[in-house]
Amino acid sequence: MLDRFRLHILLQGLTLLMLGPACEASSLGLTVHVVPLNSNGGKTVRAYFSVIAPSPCPSLSGLCAAGEDCLVYTTPLPFTGTKPSDWCVRQWQKTVPSIYNATINLGSKTKFYVSMNAGPKIRANNGRLNHPAFVALPPPLRARVNCPQPFHLSVKDLDGDKVRCRFASSDKGECVSCTQHSFIELNEEKCILSFTGKAPTGQYFIYLMVEDQIPLPRINQVTDSPLSSVPVHLSLTVEESSFTCSDVPVAIDRTPKQDSVLFVLPYQEEKINIDYRSEQESVLELAVVGPPDLYRTGFASVGPLATLAMGWIRSENNLTHLLPICFTANTKSLQSEPRCVWLYQRETRALPAGTELKCGKTEMTLVLPITSLTNINLAELQLNSPTCSVTYNNTHLTANISLNGCGTKTVHSGSELVYTNTLKSVRPYTVISRQPSLILPLACRIPRAQVKGPNFSIGMPTERETFGEFRIWIEVYLPGQGPLADFTKNPKFRTNFRVRREADSGTGSNSTNSISTSEQIGTRLSQLDLYVRSNTTVARADMIVNSCIESETEDFAESRPIVNQGCITSSNNFEIITGQNNTRVYRLNLNTIQTNKTTFYVQCTVNLCISTTPSQSCPDLCTRSGNQSILIGSVFSRTYTVTSGPISLVLTTPAPTMPTTVTTDKTATMITTVTTNATSTPTTVTVTVTATTVNTAGQNTTSNAPEQASSLAAGMILTTFSIFLQKLVFY
Structure with a gap:
């Protein structure tokens, strides 16, 4: 009976432990910037809170009580991110005691504990109140199993003091349940966190205190006590990855150096551009955490290149003199080293009398x-x-x-x-x-x-105004057939710098031009031509295929790459040169698909591009010559994700007795209903497919397509991945 009672209590405890995190979330990052108030000798301070909270983004209600010196910052362009999971930034300022401990609730599900000791301390070297150190808050950190990685914390001190970092201590009341992880090391003097790589996948929280000390001769350093201590909370998500430890996005070109300081005068606009290159995976987002009203525009991620423009205008504000901006590049499974720069609001004096x-x-x-x-x-x-x-x-x-x-x-x-x-x-x-x-x-x-005239409001051209009305879709044909049969009968294959091939691969034009006339119904196909097409009417608009994947299932739960960063990923597949700027054609070797099923699916991400410089063209992702200047000098549509219907791996109708050229007037046209993420209203589009009978929305639609290509493709799904219409300069 006693053992059964103990088991019951143990199960109750485990249940509460498992339910706890789901009911109450911790912050994914926190910093507090502290400014002492001279009005009462520094007994109170103005504390500026920046908190990264998990989505759904919590409300700011309840942070400021009636009569408090408190202000929440709302912005039309909040700081958000999607990696490692959806998050957002909440910022506010509040006058609090210089020695402050509190449990703060953001909304109903985010709770965290804050402790700081900001004095007051009068500096012996100048008789003024001490200013605690400033610490920049990076986006949520990511690392990979078995990949050691350092994280440099960016710190500044207005008084020129020495700054050091240490782990928070629960014995000192600085944190609650703040476990020090064995796989996290800290260089206190340089404020560098090091992940050893020896941790299982999961999300971990790190609690630090940052302290400032007046620089003294080395002999006195041991006995010198800190002038202040302010908290820093960080989160680290450890993930699995098949890439090597060095395969991370890297900052290039115009990206400011780590810890750069940019001086800003009143009403001055400071512009910052960040550029990244990621060879293994395209950048999904350039995550940013910065001061209120930092605008971000012109995000573009095409192939290995990504760019983002930021700007901040110093208007009348009650912010601190030092304002950090931290950013990092996130791909599906990789993260660049976080980098921070600082805006310094120069102090200005009142204009002299008589001015x-x-x-x-x-x-x-x-x-x-x-x-x-x-x-x-x-x-x-x-x-x-x-x-x-x-x-x-x-x-x-x-x-x-x-x-x-x-x-x-x-x-x-x-x-x-x-x-x-x-x-x-x-x-x-x-x-x-x-x-x-x-x-x-x-x-x-x-x-x-x-304000009169056009200078006050500068409108950006819409995607429709730039690229016109257009559609993007997928078609599949037997080799040597389809609307571009003139190019696919005797194909010229594009050289792929990322896949090494022999000069004569044995898959030349004589061996891949058509299906053998002896093949019968039920024969497994060895090759297919994948068309990714657009019907834009803008002559200078080029199609850029960023990636294509194939999967046995419609949900793409498990997939294999066909095209990555604009390049064919296997020496068994080829891109066929067609000279068409609105179509890309890929010769697929179906023998590499190891499956017992008779169908598979293809999904591609696509952009349209127009070069704004007549002497240049849109970036060619699959060459070594792709550079950031070409990316910056181009205008891009949003990124579209287009998905095929089920594609048959076997021949379903008799092969023709002689090669047949399929022309556009013989190609089937059917109406397919698709939905996009941009609107909840279904959009009807005309999709050209090579199919005999396709069931769409519960109706049978019969086409006049040639029989030899039946049931190779059926319909498509068009979704919006992200919007990054490149900003044009009008001033």
Whole structure:
């Protein structure tokens, strides 16, 4: 009886343990940036919280109580990601005690514990309040079994202190149930986490404290205590992978260096471009975590190349001086090394007494007292463009600044249009001077209600305007037949730089041009021609096939690649050169498909592309010459995923007595209903297929297709994968 009672209690405990995580989720990442408030000697601080929460994205309600100094940040373009699972970022600021411990609820399902010690501490070297260190929050981390990997934490300190990282301690009340994993090592002095690779698949949580110390001689380092401690929570998802440990996306070209600092003046727009190359798998997303109102646009992932443009406009804000932006490239099973850069909001002083900046309809006029420019060489002062003169006399400096010239820039800040320019000291590069220099940002803000003309709102062309009305579909034909039989009868195969072949592969034009006339019904087919087609009417629009996979099942639960990164993946398959920019044809060797079934399915991801530079063409993914400049100089449609119906592996009707050329007027046309992710309304499209009788939506549709190709293809499913219409520059 006692053993049965113990077993009952054990089962209850295990049940509660299993149900716990499903009812309450932890954060996937957290940082707190702390700014001490001088008004009460640093006893309270303004804490800026950034939290990565699992989807569904939790509500921000309940974070701020009535009467609290608290502000939640909402943005029309939230930070979200899909790897390792769906997540989003929540950000808010709140005035709290400098020594703070709290359990925070985000919505009803996300709960986490926060502990920090931010002083107050008066610095002995300058008598000011100490500023705790800043830590950048990367997107959720991913690693692979048996692949050691370091993770560099990006840290900054406004006081110039030494920063170190350590594991949080439950004994000190810094965390709850914060297990230190044996497969995670930490270099405290350099703030580098190292994953040893010796962990099973799963998701793990890492709790750290980041501390700052005044740099002292080495002899005093042992006894020196930290000035502050702030929390950092990270998540690490360990996954299985068939790739080598070095097969990860890498940052290239315009991507800023790790820990770069970009200085931002008031109303200045800072633009950041990130570019990645991934040889093994296409980049699914460039995941970003950054400050509120960081916009992202122009995401493009074609073959091994991916790019994203980001920008941030410094408007009037109550954010910290240091603002981190962290990003990483995610593929289906790989992640690049996370990288972080920092925006530094330069401190600006109030304009001196007697300064006037008048904003007119066509220009702004600056009048600045000379007495305020002590030790400034007035001859070195100029605007963004040296073509606009700056005049001065014994009492005042004057500048008439055109809103459409003089290097004046136009940015949007909320609902306002802002014209910006800068008066600054400019010295020859060969001159080294100890004289002070001047940087004076100037801005004219125009409310939206007063904005006229097209400059305020710049519209992007829609996909329909760029590529016209078009469809994308799959067709399958016997070798040497179909609408491009002139090319497939005696095919010229494309050289694949990624698959090494012999000069004479034995599969030349004489051996693959058609089905043997002796083959009978039920004979297993050895080859098929896979057509991926589009009917765009734009002459300069090229079709780019990123990938194709084949599977025995319609759900593609298990699949094998045919095309990857634009290249044929096997030496048994070939791409046939047709000279058609709206069609790609692949000769498939069916002998490599080891299955007892008589049908299989094909699924491809496709883009349309138009080069914006006449001297260049759209990127050729399957060459070594593909580079980022070609990708940037092209406009892409969204990525379409097109799926075939069941494709027969056996001949189902008698073979012809002589080779037959199938022309477009003899090809069957049927109406098929498909649905897309972009709309919930079914869309009717006309699909050209080689099929005799196909059941669609419960109806039989009879075609006039040649009998020898019956039941080789039936219908297609068109879905939207992602949207990345490349941003064009209109200004």
